[in-house]
Amino acid sequence: MKFKINSYVIYIFGALGGLLFGYDTGVISGAILFIKSDLNLNSWAEGIVVSSILVGAMIGAAASGALSDQYGRRKTIMIAAVIFCIGALGSGMSRNMEELVIYRIVLGLAVGGASALVPVYLSELAPCENRGALSSLNQFMIILGILCAYIVNFAFAQSADGWRWMLGLAFIPSAILLIGMFFLPESPRWLVKNRREKEAAYVLSLLREGSDIQGELEEIKQTCAGENSGWKELTSKWVRPALTLGVGLALFQQFIGCNTVLYYAPTVFVNAGLGRYAAILGTIGIGVAILLATILAMWKIDQMGRKKLLLIGNVGMSISLFLIWIASEFFGQTTSSAYTTIVLFCSYIFFFGISWGPVTWVMLGEIFPLSVRGLGMGVCSVVNWGSNLLIALTFPVLLERFGHLLFVIFAFIGIVAFLFIKYKAIETKGKTLEQIEIGFHQVEAAKVTLDL
Template sequence: MQIIAKKQTTYKFNNRYILGISFISALGGYLFGFDFAVISGALPFLRTAFHLSSWWEGFLTGSLALGCIAGCLLAGKLADRYGRRPGLMIAAAIFAFSSIGMAFAPGLAFFVIMRFCAGVGVGMASMLSPLYIAEISPAHMRGRNVAINQLTIVTGILITNLVNYLLSDMHEAWRWMFGLGVVPSLLFLLGVFFLPESPRWLISMGKQAKAISILTKIGSAEFAQTSVTAIGQSHQKTGQSSFSAVFSKSVRPAVIVGVTLAVFQQLCGINVVFNYTSTIFKSVGANLDHQLLETVAIGVVNLLFTLIAMWQVDKLGRRPLMLAGSIGLALSYIVLAALLKYQAPAIWISAFVLLPIALYATSLAPVTWVLISEIFPNNVRSAASSVAIVSLWIAYFILVFTFPILVEHLGTYGPFFLYAGICFMGYLFVKSRVKETKGQTLEQLEHNFTGH
């Protein structure tokens, strides 16, 4: 139990309970990390099994994003009508089904359909997990708690890369790689049964008694009553939720920030490093064993620097981390592109692959999810989050679909000059449009971003 003093008022918080339900919800991020990483280890085998052209390689990789778009749109409607918890359950069930489907895929078309279905589950979880965590977390620990979702993503990436490496000598190794996704999805489904519903959603449905019961488990009775009053006033001022309300004049500034950051998080280019590690290292002569080992190194660095981000996001704040990450990525990409162009030794390529991974893990990766989960008004949060995260997955599809085609025409190094330019533009946007959000309640942020 921790005591926090704010504006002459002292609240007690049950940190163990808050962290427990945050970690359970964040298991949705593990599914994201699994399907995100499994393609990197499986691609060398899929190229042979399905005789992939550069076009099909990009489309197969990006088909996950197309499913994610559908999943985000579905999750927004489900979350508003039935609550956050049922949506998380459905996401886990879809992911379990699609993992088995990909493992037993008889051909390319069936595999792509199953990967699309996996994307539906990932898209739902990618929207609902950080949204849920933001809604149940007190202001002073919201940034760290939402970043737990990013921690489970990178944990999923690391464990999946390790498993891919260990399975690489097996017959039809790619089937095992995808099939093992059923394990975390079933664990996630089991965990969601122990989650309470979001108190903010319950208040929007007029279920104040249930909301107060949950809030008193999170903090003191005084905290619960103050929160209920503030949330209720927020809903009265902003009215009922709808997708049309997302684009209203008052909400538009927050939507512009959320969508732009979501698109920037993907078009900054880091995910081609995650998804196409084998392509990058093959271009400088590394063998398959080296390629898969590099994915493990990427996973380790990603995890370590995500932990640093969790430690700092509520101390340094969101804005300084985003600024440092975006300009750092721009500079490191320029060096990486030059090294690839002049066929530098693999050890130098590895260093300047891991550096942008570290920068991304401490900035754009966790902080974007934190900001998307907290800058929208209560009554449109799920709908507005859907819009932002759909934009994120569209950008992801564009990125991973175009990379093999760009490599074919520009060489492996060429796209990184483009990504460096995008990162510099992202730096300018954050500097001019993104406000600091640390330490403020969701209702206070609603006033700051919309004027309500």
């Protein structure tokens, strides 16, 4: 289907799945305060309701990679949009905990699919010189979705059955995504891989005004030639460094504690001495901080590079987490402690927003070869959501048991993540996806030569 669309409209609508990802994962942080009392949930039940979306996300992420490699990025995102619509309406109309958990799992299928698909779709559309910024649109939309969720939570915090509106309003952007994807093009790299070169050339003409379209097309064709696909290729020696890096990025992004802030910030603020209404208001500050940080990351990622931003973020996040624990030890459960905690949470989330938030998803969309990009992204997304599930499910119980000492553990994990990035990560800025792929081939070839 050929439509002449402005390239920036394509990028923005392509990233809209990220907004739904952000809204549906962020909205529960405020809604759970009211769901807990309405449905009489204990700590474990609270963790199940919050984390049930992550069970679906793991399944959705696992399935989406293979589906997108076979049927295309665009069609698979459209399927995710339909599931978003069903999950949003079902969650808002749930009559008991069991129904809510089921619809949160359904919603998770779409969230997991979007997390795996949108970064790949954007990275395959964007030119190499500003691929970091354009791919970061995904994270920008995620954070915008989280901020919208926080604002909606605040707006309905004093309404009867307000949590139903909080959850159900996700239907509106879901429907917009579904309609918008009808008019967006397929990834040119997926089209070349599936021998639809004329369509790929047309899509590149929409996205690359004044550039060497034929040269880029030939480069894509050369990297596709003779490559295998599937699990055997993903675990082959030359792809293994990319898989190790991708799994490490996916794992550490969660175990440095980011989603404990996004899911449970109001709960922590209430425990620190704030009322529920003030706690929800505090999350808006967190949302603004991470949105500003993401904008800064989009501006700097193609100048400073991915690796440097990750290292800077690790340092700032770990220091912020240590200070959260110190503030709780010195001030206890007081108003000053509560507001200090909010400031430090904003500091933590700011450093996350300039580094591990956008850079993880940008790099995951870059490092895998075209032949297994969807599959590799699916594997890393499953690891990411599985880690997310473990953290979300256990955090309420661990917080009851250890208090703010828990944040010290996350800080130490941040130090380990720093060392992983320093010694295992590659720099991808300024390189085409094909050049990154050739680089992995060359590294393996050099190893073989040394062995000989």
